[in-house]
Amino acid sequence: MPSISLISLVAGQPVQPSGSLTVRSPYSGDIVGTVGLASATDADAAVAQAVAFRATPTRYERSEILGRTLVALESQRDDFARTISSEAGLALREARYEVGRTIDVLRFAAMEALRDDGQVFSCDISAQGKARKIFTTREPLRCAVAITPFNHPLNQVAHKLAPAIAAGTPIILKPSEKTPLTALKFAELLRQSGLPGPMLSVLLGPTQEVAERLVRHPDVEVVAFTGSVAIGKRIALTAGYKKLVLELGGNDPLIILDDADLDLAVTLAAEGSYRNSGQRCTAVKRILVHQRVAEEFTQRLVARTAEYVCGDPLDENTRVGTVIDEPSAIHLETVVQEAVAAGAKVLVGGRRSGALIEPTVIANVPRDCRMIVSESFGPLAPIVVVRDLDDALDVANSTAYGLSSGVVTSSLPNAIKAVRTLRCGTVNINEVPGYRIESSPFGGIKDSGLGVKEGVIEAIKGYTFVKTFSLPW
Ligand code: NAP
Numbered sequence: 077m078p079s080i081s082l083i084s085l086v087a088g089q090p091v092q093p094s095g096s097l098t099v100r101s102p103y104s105g106d107i108v109g110t111v112g113l114a115s116a117t118d119a120d121a122a123v124a125q126a127v128a129f130r131a132t133p134t135r136y137e138r139s140e141i142l143g144r145t146l147v148a149l150e151s152q153r154d155d156f157a158r159t160i161s162s163e164a165g166l167a168l169r170e171a172r173y174e175v176g177r178t179i180d181v182l183r184f185a186a187m188e189a190l191r192d193d194g195q196v197f198s199c200d201i202s203a204q205g206k207a208r209k210i211f212t213t214r215e216p217l218r219c220a221v222a223i224t225p226f227n228h229p230l231n232q233v234a235h236k237l238a239p240a241i242a243a244g245t246p247i248i249l250k251p252s253e254k255t256p257l258t259a260l261k262f263a264e265l266l267r268q269s270g271l272p273g274p275m276l277s278v279l280l281g282p283t284q285e286v287a288e289r290l291v292r293h294p295d296v297e298v299v300a301f302t303g304s305v306a307i308g309k310r311i312a313l314t315a316g317y318k319k320l321v322l323e324l325g326g327n328d329p330l331i332i333l334d335d336a337d338l339d340l341a342v343t344l345a346a347e348g349s350y351r352n353s354g355q356r357c358t359a360v361k362r363i364l365v366h367q368r369v370a371e372e373f374t375q376r377l378v379a380r381t382a383e384y385v386c387g388d389p390l391d392e393n394t395r396v397g398t399v400i401d402e403p404s405a406i407h408l409e410t411v412v413q414e415a416v417a418a419g420a421k422v423l424v425g426g427r428r429s430g431a432l433i434e435p436t437v438i439a440n441v442p443r444d445c446r447m448i449v450s451e452s453f454g455p456l457a458p459i460v461v462v463r464d465l466d467d468a469l470d471v472a473n474s475t476a477y478g479l480s481s482g483v484v485t486s487s488l489p490n491a492i493k494a495v496r497t498l499r500c501g502t503v504n505i506n507e508v509p510g511y512r513i514e515s516s517p518f519g520g521i522k523d524s525g526l527g528v529k530e531g532v533i534e535a536i537k538g539y540t541f542v543k544t545f546s547l548p549w
Contacts, residue, residue, distance in 0.1 A: 080109030082260040084280050087125040088273025091118045102165035102398040102431040109257045116285040122277035126219040126246035127295050129274035142186035144269035161389045163255050165398030178234040184515040184532040185238035210546040216244035217297040221290045225303040227355040229255035239535035248277040250287045256280050291315050305523045321538045322525050325451040326357045326479030328509035329472040334366040336484040342376045348508035350384045350435045354455035358480045358510035363459045364468045370461045378424045384435045398431035399454045405433045408454040415445045469497045478522035480509035
């Protein structure tokens with residue numbers, strides 16, 4: 077792929093770069109592209125242009141912009157997939173899947189742009205009431221800031237931008253410096269599709285000058301952040317008086333009960349652990365399996381894991397590409413070594429080469445190991461044997477996270493008990509924790525988030541405020 081050269085944007089226009097960022101393939105080390113960086117002055121200018129903007133497109137125009145972007149992205153599916161794969165190291169098939177999800181985000185946002193969720197309250201319904209009506213209307217905010225992680229370079233960005241556009245709210249995006257090319261290419265599609273310049277700035281630059289300055293800026297009305305717990309909590313401390321949407325890390329369990337369909341359980345465990353190189357906030361990060369089926373399940377998962385070919389992300393046969401960089405792969409290797417030192421056993425995988433780490437099944441993992449209590453962001457499948465459903469639910473709820481979960485069972489009472497007991501944002505029965513559609517409410521509690529949901533419909537609420545007005549009729 078030829079090297080891509082892009083520049084940060086203020087109000088849709090390239091900045092005068094104050095430096096340059098080189099993006100390299102995590103697999104080959106080859107240069108994928110360069111990005112012209114923005115400065116603190118650009119960050120201030122982006123906020124000023126957003127706040128001053130008044131020519132908000134109509135609902136119809138917003139929907140059309142999103143619809144045209146969808147058509148443009150569809151026509152460049154393969155090109156976008158290759159950019160994602162090249163800069164993130166994700167297998168091409170994963171990158172193609174991500175483009176498909178982003179098309180859904182655009183479609184749902186285009187639909188939602190047309191929908192008015194205003195309500196009418198008759199006031200003559202109480203002894204204290206009057207013959208008036210109260211109406212609600214949803215109004216855009218003046219300026220939103222979105223900060224996104226590396227693991228879904230396109231879809232995470234679309235989940236921030238498309239709802240803001242549907243809402244009519246100008247937004248400033250600070251994408252991950254590890255995967256900025258996809259974000260800037262997507263911004264170009266939106267611009268070409270008619271998005272007014274002041275409605276979107278995309279800034280890459282030194283953290284203090286750009287990301288932290290935007291987070292603290294008094295004229296920014298909402299910060300929507302997706303990323304690690306540590307940075308999310310830092311943002312919560314520094315943002316000051318503004319709305320916050322925090323989508324943070326996860327440590328999701330897949331619970332497999334003794335009444336489970338084991339074929340399904342193996343498929344969900346492998347797909348949940350290895351898709352996207354295990355780098356999904358909702359990847360399966362702990363497999364909690366009932367003691368009666370543990371041995372058979374483990375044997376079958378080991379056999380299935382061998383099918384996940386790990387290697388060159390751009391090779392059509394590869395199912396697991398690299399993780400984001402070599403230090404991350406070394407970290408995963410260390411986490412596995414720690415578990416082994418504590419008594420766990422690697423049954424398959426575990427070898428590392430540069431930023432590649434093989435899909436790895438680890439059995440007999442003690443419940444207090446780092447890979448059980450914290451998030452490990454890679455293709456690891458740690459197995460913990462549990463006594464029964466109650467034990468599984470205790471282990472599932474025992475960490476600081478509360479993003480999502482999956483339960484494999486054929487029993488409705490067990491499923492209902494799990495739904496009621498698991499302290500997390502989502503419970504998927506007979507599905508991976510990550511299962512969702514792009515418009516359904518999504519988000520975690522505890523260290524995984526503040527319980528404010530995203531997903532296209534909820535995100536639009538985050539980028540707007542509800543005004544009520546009343547009329548004497
Ligand atoms: P990260 O290190 O927290 O970075 C996320 C973003 O924050 C990047 O754009 C990063 O910029 C920026 N950032 C870094 N320091 C900052 C600061 N002081 N102030 C403001 N922004 C700052 O996360 P990551 O490693 O990219 O992504 C992986 C994490 O994201 C995992 O924990 C994963 O679970 C989580 N995640 C959560 C969800 C969810 O919906 N709950 C979804 C996907 C991922 P730089 O690139 O310049 O460092």
